Amino acid sequence: MAVNSPLPLAANLKPVPGILLGHAEAGVKKPNRKDLLVLLLPDSATVAGVFTTNRFCAAPVQVSKAHLAAAAQSGRRIRALVINTGNANAGTGAPGLADANATCAALANLLGCEPSQILPFSTGVILEPLPVGRIVAGLPQAISNLAQDNWFNAAAAIMTTDTQPKAASRSVVIDGVAITLTGISKGAGMIKPNMATMLGFLACDAKVAQPVLDHLVKQVADTSFNCITIDGDTSTNDSFMLIASGTAALEINDIGSSAYAALAQAVTGLAQELAQAIVRDGEGATKFMTITVEQGKSGEECRKIAYSIAHSPLVKTAFFASDPNLGRILAAIGYAGIDDLDVSQLNLYLDDVWVAKNGGRNPDYQEQDGQRVMQQSEITVRVTLARGAASATVWTCDLSHDYVTINADYRS
Numbered sequence: 001m002a003v004n005s006p007l008p009l010a011a012n013l014k015p016v017p018g019i020l021l022g023h024a025e026a027g028v029k030k031p032n033r034k035d036l037l038v039l040l041l042p043d044s045a046t047v048a049g050v051f052t053t054n055r056f057c058a059a060p061v062q063v064s065k066a067h068l069a070a071a072a073q074s075g076r077r078i079r080a081l082v083i084n085t086g087n088a089n090a091g092t093g094a095p096g097l098a099d100a101n102a103t104c105a106a107l108a109n110l111l112g113c114e115p116s117q118i119l120p121f122s123t124g125v126i127l128e129p130l131p132v133g134r135i136v137a138g139l140p141q142a143i144s145n146l147a148q149d150n151w152f153n154a155a156a157a158i159m160t161t162d163t164q165p166k167a168a169s170r171s172v173v174i175d176g177v178a179i180t181l182t183g184i185s186k187g188a189g190m191i192k193p194n195m196a197t198m199l200g201f202l203a204c205d206a207k208v209a210q211p212v213l214d215h216l217v218k219q220v221a222d223t224s225f226n227c228i229t230i231d232g233d234t235s236t237n238d239s240f241m242l243i244a245s246g247t248a249a250l251e252i253n254d255i256g257s258s259a260y261a262a263l264a265q266a267v268t269g270l271a272q273e274l275a276q277a278i279v280r281d282g283e284g285a286t287k288f289m290t291i292t293v294e295q296g297k298s299g300e301e302c303r304k305i306a307y308s309i310a311h312s313p314l315v316k317t318a319f320f321a322s323d324p325n326l327g328r329i330l331a332a333i334g335y336a337g338i339d340d341l342d343v344s345q346l347n348l349y350l351d352d353v354w355v356a357k358n359g360g361r362n363p364d365y366q367e368q369d370g371q372r373v374m375q376q377s378e379i380t381v382r383v384t385l386a387r388g389a390a391s392a393t394v395w396t397c398d399l400s401h402d403y404v405t406i407n408a409d410y411r412s
Helices: 059-074 093-111 132-144 151-157 210-222 258-280 299-311 313-320 327-334 367-374 401-408
Strands: 020-024 036-040 046-051 080-087 118-125 166-174 177-186 199-204 239-244 288-296 347-350 353-357 378-384 390-397
Touching (some): 020 132, 020 151, 036 132, 046 059, 046 210, 059 093, 059 118, 080 093, 080 132, 080 199, 093 118, 093 132, 151 177, 177 258, 199 258, 210 239, 210 258, 258 288, 258 390, 288 299, 299 313, 299 378, 327 378, 347 367, 353 367
Parallel strands (some): 288 378
Antiparallel strands (some): 166 177, 177 199, 288 390, 347 353, 347 378
């Protein structure tokens, strides 16, 4: 079960005016489960995204990036997104690209638009051919139940090893206009930033100019989905898409405006909630950890140290066991790649417990205090470097026996 992450309620997920969602049971990998999703967008919508940096990026990622670029050149709007679970369509070469394009063509034919106005996404097993025939056959069912209030079903339709759907909503008033935001995400393993093995789709009803949305999606990703890690593996299919339906009276054309700042704050807050939900539902996770590094020379060096702690199998297994073997954290800091780090100025805290002082064990530290904190389901690790004013935070989870079991059995 996800760590302190209650199941979202369908009634609490707010429809975003202009966005319709439909799902189907296409039998992509297993029968009798939601595994196909269509998001239909109005002509007024703008769409922006960030994608995996894995050089083996999946066919749907390649096609989505190409279609976004084509839309920018032609002025045509993206009309729909299509997502399947159960098969990643990654490591599939030219046939995989053909299958992703065939999916777009089939949906475009049903919707009466161009294939280049469709963005495809896939998640699941890598190196297996996409059962494109099943997906194409399932599209009419997905279109038949298109509705504004289908966000909960949409979240369920993109799950793989997730134990529960991940979805949330926000409402804000900006310049006197009520704006609705709703998003879904999926992911539980092969999670590491830039991007993590996850899919995220977040929509609002503001009217946002394309260059502004392109800037916003990168800004938001850098402080949300690019700040999570479960196992240090960067996937082939990661995508975070931001959609502005353009149906509300609020129009944002300038990243320097107060309206942009307010929207960015709301979108970031929702994206962080969706990103943290992925970590809370990490494969086999029993604990949710916040790793904060402060007083660094730069944000980059703070992130390096935070990720080094968060990726360490020894640190993560110690947290699973509630074993205050906290020297493992110091070791992870030491090999983070900060060559001029003065460890004699470093301090380490576990929640309210001061563990290491000026690079060595705090004389007042008692192991029972560390163990008390490590028995909690939510823990904060804080490191101060005494090198500057920069800081960074990442979110991660522990590493349990179940992580190995889940991944050993994933294809069976």
